Amino acid sequence: MVGGESQKKRVVVVGGGVAGALLAKKMQFDVDVLLIDPKEYFEIPWTRLRSMVEPSFAERTLIKHTDYLTNGRVVTSRAISITESEVFTEDGQKIIYDYLALATGYADPTPRSRKDRLEQFQQDNDKIKSSSSILIIGGGRMGVELAGEIATDYPEKNVTLIHKGPRLLEYIGPKASNKALKLLKSKRVEVLLEQSVDLDSITEGERVFTTSAGKSITAGCHFVCVGRPSGSTWLQETFLKESLDKSGRLMVDENLRVKGRSNIFAIGDITDIREIKLGYLAQKHAAVVAKNLKLLTKEGRESKLATYKPSSAIMVMVALGRKQGVAQLPFMTIGGRLPAMIKSKDLFVGWIRKEMGLDHRAV
Template sequence: MAGKQESGAGKRVVVIGGGVAGSLLAKSLQFISDLTLIDPKEYFEIPWADLRAMVEPSFAERSVIHHKAYLTNGNIVTSTAINVTENQVMTADGRSIPYDYLVIASGHKEPYPEARAERLKQFQSDNEKIKSSQSILIVGGGPTGVELAGEIAVDFPEKKVTLVHNGPRLLEMLGPKAAKKTLDWLTSKKVDVKFNQKVHLSHIAEGSKEYATSSGETIIADCHFLCIGKPLASEWLKETVLRDSLDESGRLMVDANLRLKGCKNIFAIGDITDLKEMKQGYLAQKHSAVVAKNIKMLMSGRNEDKMSTYVPTSKAIAIVTLGRANAVAEFPFLTLSGFFPALIKSKDLFVGKTRKLMGLH
């Protein structure tokens, strides 16, 4: 700790949430502050690698990373934040953690287990579920549902895959051209795609293989995977001093410096922010870089006017993988599909690049 005091910092920084944004920020501030990362799980997970890990469980060995592997000089509290005051964060395990600077990066609510070993077992069990099924139902036609359908169709071409989406087309956050190319590819792999239907999952009897849809159709499948959006992990903030910083969707309203509006020392990054842009991992990484600079500047006592600003990306690059050798990529003025966009992402899904960012080989 002496090094921290000599640097003139020694300030207490608390980061809530160990996803893409929070983990990277914690890593970058750990040697210049008294840093605490609060996360309900003991690991950081590269989320865009999850679907590959379901068809190839050994892939998760590199994409599910112990927080302590990259956070060698910070405090890790494996618990959930339940309250925040002007100078402290309270956790579910009864701790009160004081802060000089607070960063909320809690993202979406994920029902993941606390231990890394248990998470790896989940991928193994998903893999066994896929292998032992002849027919698989995927509910949701966003990036997650599409990518999972692609991974299964390529690795297990003998299985019947049905994808049901409650909307008129796939990938509604992308343009119609990307959606059409994706549908064509899935259809060429014999994935049966059904639109404008919901699946009544609550009505399924134990052991039944019959799934009823909102249009009265019955789909027969040995198992299903639910790939729809998860709620934001911000409900707890409604009972805290930050309740007025939430918009009607439960996102935290931030200014150009990524501080909560009206707060000098509280920031928010990642999916929980109200920034008008696509929620993507590489943008979350940009958020953490801006806030790392701003906290360093504030800790050094420099003028606030010099703080870095973040400009939301209205036209982001989006790449949706379709198995191991294909992808659809939407650039600001161009949509490509096939092998070339796959070269960018599909092979290792940026796992090597992300590990390098975290200081790991």
């Protein structure tokens, strides 16, 4: 059993993604902080697509939890259950908490070790390099950015992107969708809209794919970039099952506490906050909860708790390789080189590393 030996309040953070990692870092010198994550590293999530076409890029984007959490503890295991005072992990540990922050986002099946994740990116890159034609299934951010990255680094490849919806990037405005479509076509990416592929029918080593419209596509390799499973599934068998909405997200109040719970917070993609799920907003969640936990653990004064207000003026940037991108800003939508200057060149990796207290240039 982990717990009970410290006079400081124990804050347990479940999930080491953008929100959870930053929260643990911010709290480590104020409380007894413990981070539970099935991986030994924090991965900057929006960089994985570039890492597939340039594996060396991942050396700066995969950060061991122990590199930034120098005054906290890490349990490298999956949380499988919770009570009102304890978290249970897959490896058999029972961890006591005073305050709990849930930040499990999406359930991505990524390797436990940083070394294995780097090898996975290398394997993806080998598939791309050895294939003359590549199929990408899904026209959301992941599919669009992967198509842009491959077309930029390997312009000789025949890249096909298939999307079941009427336009790409349906989570943002049509102007941004149209600009992304034009940029992809300028890179010779074939885009097939309102078509899909039966994922259940795909077998290992598949080379010929038939779309819902009857079109036959031959590809040396394929990548599925549609829907990721929610990271809240494990909570459906816990006392917080009534705190989940119909989409499986945790219902939170203005202080980002799970509704009806005074010592349990939720941040990032796992929350029911009505806003686009973006990394920089997850970081804002972490900042609000860090302030609130510091108040509660030091003063116990709820009257001063910080509130989180969802922004209606959302900024979204989609990278299409290093030199082009699309940006949807509050008052305009732009495409081309300007968004690339803001995001695409480094994908904000240097900034995130500085936020985590690390050398922005170092591996």
